[in-house]
Amino acid sequence: MKVFLSLLALPALLLPLACFLYIIIQALPALNWELIVGSNTAGNLFGDAANAGHGIWSQVSGSLLMMFLACVLAAPIALSIALFHALWASPRQQRVLIILLQILQGIPPIVYGLCGLVLLVHLLHWGISLAAGGVILAVVILPLLSSNAIHALQRIPIEQTESAKALGLSVGTMITRVWFPAAWSGMLTGLLLAMARALSETAPILFTATVFSGVLWPDSIFSPVTSLQTHIFYLAQEGSNAHAVDMAWASAAVLLALVICFSLSARFLRRYEELS
């Protein structure tokens, strides 16, 4: 029985490992330091001399920029949702809130992208822009961030909360002096996981924020931006161009490294939280 179950579980271990190795092997021909720190490969590939370059730095920075914008927008809302859940929501409201967050997490990202295109790009006339991408990514990561913040607060021992209340501490003082010090590592873990999620999402920003070439750095928050995710998408469509495919693999390896970085940081932080 043990052997049978272990054999069934084996793909869960081997598949990601195999994918990771395959991506690295495919990326090796194009992967070098110049690629990461250089700018705008797209212009080079398609004969756009004005924007020619040898790297994906503008795409990496565009992805990171959108990720940070999404986190800055979503984190305070997620925190407010978690505090409402912990402090004022009735048991019924708590149940409804959890169900809603689960539903929101289950909505396909492309649907969010479509809503962003209609509402932000067209209706509000933001155009294809960093702002539209940031807002839509914030909506995508909000349920994940909120759920993690709720769980981080739920892990605080009830005795700590009761002791704080029994000392006559106001709600604000209790939050800042008891809850936050006890829950910060859990919340930060959630934030890192949400960052990894924001970095790996392509569909929501495909219609709302990114262009393939012609942009190195957005002029303003309402300018289009390039991103690593959509860059891979566009390059992969150029199947006949061998260099483009190599570049796609190299970009995928860099994106994977970034996502793993955030996920591992979250993992280490959770371990630290458990130990402390």
Next chain:
Amino acid sequence: MNINTHTNIKEAKEAESCTVPAYVCLENISLTLSEKSILKEVSFSLPATGISSLIGPSGAGKSSLLRCLTNLYGNWQGVISVAGVNTHSWLGGEDALRRHIGLIAQKPSVFPASIHDNVIFGLSRKERKQDQSLRIEQCLKQAALWNEVKDRLHEAANTLSVGQQQRLCMARALALEPKVLLLDEPTASLDPHSKQLIEASLHDLAKEMPSLCVTHDLEQAQRLQGQIIFMCDGKIIETATVNDFFQSPKRLETREFLRWSVCDCD
């Protein structure tokens, strides 16, 4: 129901009424949680000084009663007055009420800070910025912890033993200079030495303020002296002095509880 039972109920009600001068007075306190009746018209009073022991079997509603007194449960019915003031109209709201009534929980819960900072945790930011050495020393002495921690005040509070943490929680509550002290089985998980120290400090503190101590330990209730309040199934069954309670209990339920530590009062 016979005449004798009628007399007992009448005597019990007289003992529970708040006609005598009392610092803390509870009248007809009822509490329902998740559609379950936890407290049923509980009435008793605490004199201005001295210890009262609240005893009864598990699930009698003793801890819930302490939570009602400090408004940690807010949906109770009835009237609680402290120093003649209805707690619902307490000046400064429930936070001020909680600073007036010190509550020491059954399970010690220190905050992730130093021993020093834990003692002054409940003080205002302004007070914490001032030198509180004297107050810290006094509170730790009152909680019988000073000699054990005086040289390590800046060490983390969670390095203390459970017994020491419980006394630290007591010092933390005392730092707010409460006028009433509520203790929820403060010695439940402690060694005999820590138990003895806490009981000794309780005796000293009770000379200055009314103290209500929830306990399962009948011997401890005897040692604490003062008033005994016996609760069962959310109701007050009997209120008496230690001697009367243990030597000549009036109610059948009390006699059964003293004999077999069970109570059947449905």
